[in-house]
Amino acid sequence: MKTLARLCASLLAAACVSSPALANTWPNKPVKLIVAQPAGSSPDTTARQIALKLSDVWGEQMVVENKAGANGNIGMQAVATAPADGYTVGLGVPSNMTINPFLYKMPFNPLQDLVPVAQIGSVPFALVVNPKLPVHNVKELVAYAKSLKGEMNYSSAGIGNIGHLAAELLADRGGFSMHHIPNKGDAPALQDVMAGQTQVMFVGIPAVAGHARSGRLRLIAVGGTQRLPAFPDVPTIQEAGAAFNDVVIQGWNGIVAPVGTPREVINKMAQDVAKVLDSKEVRDQITTSTGLVVKVSTPDEFNTFIRAEFTKWGKLISALNIKVQ
Template identity: 40%
Template sequence: MQIRTLLRTLIPVAATLAAASAALANDPFPSKPVRIVVGFSPGGSNDIVARLLAPKLAEGLGQQVLVENKPGAGGNIAAQTLLSAPPDGHTLMMCTTGTVSIQPHLTKAPFNPETDLLPVTLIANAPYLLLVNASVPATNVKELIAYAKGHPGQLNFASSGNATGGHLAGEMFKSKAGVDIVHVPYKGTGQAMTDLLAGQVSIIFDQAVSSMPYAKSGKLRILGVASLQRLKGLPEVPTVSESGVPHFDPVTWTGLCASKGTPAAAIQRVQQEVAKVLATPEISQKFIAAGLEPVGSTPEQFRAFLAADKTKWGTVIKDAGVKAD
């Protein structure tokens, strides 16, 4: 009798729990505002991309899309924010070249990009521009290489810090062009750009979104685009590759990642909506004007891209003997 009584008590409870679980599983995504975590300060290229996407993505998802900056530790703080949130797709992260492809070769991060993160979509490629101070006696890449070879160790290049994408782009250029130029690391692109404009350093590899205004004003000179194809926003500027440095493609990128355990349906929905946003003329033109190449790949395509990208940067790091600070 006691067993029957206990069963009569437990069966309704179990049924209620099962119903609640089923309702939760069938709850359409998104059921609340979506948060995009950015691992860098406002105003940078990743922040700009996130804020360009957010309003239109919100329209497609039918929920608010909030951009939250969590700068510091090379993107690790943002990653920890993502991984501490429920894996339901309502918290996403702007994943970057540095955090996913470069950092694992240099330091032991508090997370594993390959197992803890799920690729959602590659949003855009952001090729570097090769820029020089206006006083440098070179108007194209070939002239720069010739001058550097004639004056070994006299030219230097700035970066936003040791082992950053800009630093590794310079190391790749040194190797492929066979030149001796000196790396000068700064504590951010702003400081590096200030000294480049003042002529304290000669060269920088920087993303177009932050450097094009200086080039348009004549304060800096663009010698080439560091990708295998010319930028749509700068069709007149040749690539470094076509200017005598074959296969020079230290392209950075910006994508969306979710945490492991996120339902495939949520990932697919976000990817589809992002692809729709990037296909709109309004957003596409804004990206192109900022020197970005909109992509919108599938999760599977993004996963394959990440594997190849990590290998590429790992080779540069090994060949140049780059070490973490």
């Protein structure tokens, strides 16, 4: 009911202002960008880089506000319940947009209460193993895991994160099982793999690139739809066969707004984000600092992408009965 009331109010307000007027006058005061992760995190770094450039384009400041906690739910609830006037938006990431709804009792629905504006980019995940493991590709990993009959361990940064779900998706498609060893963050989880306490892990490529080059980890596949220029000899998971066609593992982020935000504002914001990301300097800066591969999208394209991710992870979580303990 609250969502319906806010939507009606926003539509009424929008009806009182012509489209040209909105396009010409927004923004005429600072815009708040809420980041549901702590300051200094990769999403926060990306948000601040985008905010700085949008401030230049608009002549009005975009202010980044960190609201971390509850795996991102606190910050995104603040976005979902903000006035739908274009002056409060948020940075959506996989956890708070497509995974949390299946793991937590949430006070808002990201698909109903938030509107996609523009994707900023994505980070392909890497599938790494301890270098002593006798596997060099996905097919060998599947065969080896089957021979151990569920005794192989894999690390993740915690229950319900992408690394956890990615490993379960790979095991499901490969017809084998592994034992999950959750940790408190990527760094300690990677240390477990390198020490041999666990054998396998999915993690964003920036976190493991150096370890892979040094030989402390073996990078056997990447989770994107194409090979990475930095590791041209490493295949994608999809190259392992048709059973793995839907095993596309990537982190991503993008701007979302409260439902009911006038479409003219959504379109202008998306166009301005695209304008900012059109700069090679900005793209290189984002990629260098966060590992994010810049991806420009329209609001509709971003919406389609989010809903596909929502469906994929929702089906997996439900099928495997994954729960936050």
